[in-house]
Amino acid sequence: MKQSFFGLLKKIIQTGIGKGRLLMATTGLGIAMFLLLLSIQMHTDFDQLLYNQQNQNESVDFLVINKKITNDMMGQSEKSEFTPQEIADIKKQPFTAAFGFITSNQYKVTAAAPGDLHFYTEMFFEAVPDTFIDVKSEDWKWQVGDNTIPIILPNDFLNLYNFGYALSQGLPQISQETIKALPMKITISKGLLTQEFTGRIVGFSDRITSFLVPGSFMEWANGKFGNGLTPAPSRVIIKTKDPSNPVLVKYLEDKGYSTNQDKLKYSKTKVIVQTIVSVIGFFGVILLLFALLVFSMFIQVVIASCKREIQLLVTLGTAPRQLQRYLMRQFVPLYIFTAIISLVLITVVQWKAAGILAGMNMFVSSWISAATAGAALLVIVLVYIVNLRSVRRYINEIS
Amino acid sequence: MQLQLDNLVPIPLRDKILQRTSEIWNQAVTFTPGSLVKIKAPSGTGKTTLVHYLYNIRNDYTGKVLVDGQPWDTYKKDQIARMRQQQVSVVFQDLRIFDQLTAQENIELKRIMLPNPYCTAEKVTEMAARLHVSHIMNQSGKTLSYGERQRIAIIRALVQPFEWLIMDEPFSHLDDANAQKAADLIAEECRARKAGFILTDLDHDNRFAYDTHFNL
Numbered sequence: 001m002k003q004s005f006f007g008l009l010k011k012i013i014q015t016g017i018g019k020g021r022l023l024m025a026t027t028g029l030g031i032a033m034f035l036l037l038l039s040i041q042m043h044t045d046f047d048q049l050l051y052n053q054q055n056q057n058e059s060v061d062f063l064v065i066n067k068k069i070t071n072d073m074m075g076q077s078e079k080s081e082f083t084p085q086e087i088a089d090i091k092k093q094p095f096t097a098a099f100g101f102i103t104s105n106q107y108k109v110t111a112a113a114p115g116d117l118h119f120y121t122e123m124f125f126e127a128v129p130d131t132f133i134d135v136k137s138e139d140w141k142w143q144v145g146d147n148t149i150p151i152i153l154p155n156d157f158l159n160l161y162n163f164g165y166a167l168s169q170g171l172p173q174i175s176q177e178t179i180k181a182l183p184m185k186i187t188i189s190k191g192l193l194t195q196e197f198t199g200r201i202v203g204f205s206d207r208i209t210s211f212l213v214p215g216s217f218m219e220w221a222n223g224k225f226g227n228g229l230t231p232a233p234s235r236v237i238i239k240t241k242d243p244s245n246p247v248l249v250k251y252l253e254d255k256g257y258s259t260n261q262d263k264l265k266y267s268k269t270k271v272i273v274q275t276i277v278s279v280i281g282f283f284g285v286i287l288l289l290f291a292l293l294v295f296s297m298f299i300q301v302v303i304a305s306c307k308r309e310i311q312l313l314v315t316l317g318t319a320p321r322q323l324q325r326y327l328m329r330q331f332v333p334l335y336i337f338t339a340i341i342s343l344v345l346i347t348v349v350q351w352k353a354a355g356i357l358a359g360m361n362m363f364v365s366s367w368i369s370a371a372t373a374g375a376a377l378l379v380i381v382l383v384y385i386v387n388l389r390s391v392r393r394y395i396n397e398i399s
Numbered sequence: 400m401q402l403q404l405d406n407l408v409p410i411p412l413r414d415k416i417l418q419r420t421s422e423i424w425n426q427a428v429t430f431t432p433g434s435l436v437k438i439k440a441p442s443g444t445g446k447t448t449l450v451h452y453l454y455n456i457r458n459d460y461t462g463k464v465l466v467d468g469q470p471w472d473t474y475k476k477d478q479i480a481r482m483r484q485q486q487v488s489v490v491f492q493d494l495r496i497f498d499q500l501t502a503q504e505n506i507e508l509k510r511i512m513l514p515n516p517y518c519t520a521e522k523v524t525e526m527a528a529r530l531h532v533s534h535i536m537n538q539s540g541k542t543l544s545y546g547e548r549q550r551i552a553i554i555r556a557l558v559q560p561f562e563w564l565i566m567d568e569p570f571s572h573l574d575d576a577n578a579q580k581a582a583d584l585i586a587e588e589c590r591a592r593k594a595g596f597i598l599t600d601l602d603h604d605n606r607f608a609y610d611t612h613f614n615l
Contacts, residue, residue, distance in 0.1 A: 005512060008508045008511075012508075315483075316495075316508070316512070317483030317512055317559070318512060319476075320480065322480075
């Protein structure tokens, strides 16, 4: 009959005495691990819902930011301008991926429709860096000497006209193609100095609610027709990865800035989900601590109940290290088993959740995230280290 | 491995010991490696205490027990464990057999404590046969007689490598014939390892060709 050293130790060091405690500790560890992994998985899923390409059209978002116009500010347009300090502050915020000014015109602009369409209006232009524009058009360029100015209109503007103004006034509705085909007579002037251009609509922007002209034109025209001062911008545009970032929302609120609120709507949801996830994670951590405590008590009871046997083993030459290894070998399979059960449960939950969400056109991975699996591993390592320390301490106390 | 005593005096027996002369207590003693040492001691003179000091399971003494020139307390637990597995073996007076293991398992525990056992399982069977304990090998430690336990303890001490074998009245529960068989086996195993032993006993005996005698 061939026996192993640990097999013999098993006959000497009876771990049966603390079975109840061991069961409690393992159950606690299992629930703790499940809650922890669940909170991490929920966090990952929510991130996926927010940022995944499948769930939204753009992976980054653009926010036009301006100061809120309050009653106190009315009539004092300089109060709505951003100071260089405020601009520098926005630029250095972690959520700002890119930053651009919206430059306004310093001259008068009038537009007239061609031919018999009796249409004449005063208007304004603004310019933003090209990287912030969502309209891709080959005609979007202007050089000194060009007589044609490309113009981008806000989509909302066309909608207002077509569905509000045109319908109520009995005017014809106009398609995007028609507008694009219409050359406008644009006159810019400053005092007696005037110049005429042909304006061509090259696209419609959903992102920026303004009449946009190329930056090169704006620069030239402001130089020639402007007052020679560089105006402080009253609207800026930032590119941000996550418009629902609570930090961003809070920043805007604190500073009294406003932006397209619709883009920020996820922020509240995100705060709520984060709170729920944190609470679950918190309970997981508390439970994990209790499980560790019970494990430690179990180890203490086992070692205390076998004190004489362990002392004799040490007297006969068993190294404390061998005893530690033997005792740890009783526990490690338990952790692994607990971790596997937790991971399987989480996987099932995730798979089900992914199915239900897909029915609502929201897509999350049907597998658990790497972070979740990593966390399971981390918990095992933590429990192992804590238990090894208790084993070492109690063995050293009696040997 | 060299064992030395440097003015060793057990604290509980201090007054008693200082009133009389001893060749061990409060002396400088060097046990030459490989020598067979007999320490004769009447009851109550601290024989078992000395064995426990030599094997480092008690330390209520003044003076020093030096192992390779270093006091016991300078060695770490894992170093001491390694010495007990490879350099020094012991037969206690109270035998210290695990009740929950069989005789065979008690020996096996010590044999396979080292990842590469010093002697084979067959060798154990052979030693058991020589000491007439083959028939009780599968009995639990609890049911063994003192004589049987003593022979199991001796075999257990002989399955490991050692440079010193420390024995505390190793034949106290054996008749003369069995004692001589055990003594022959011990002498043989010590020779095979070029090891020495320190044996304490109450009386004079001729079972070994002792190199040195001490009176405790």
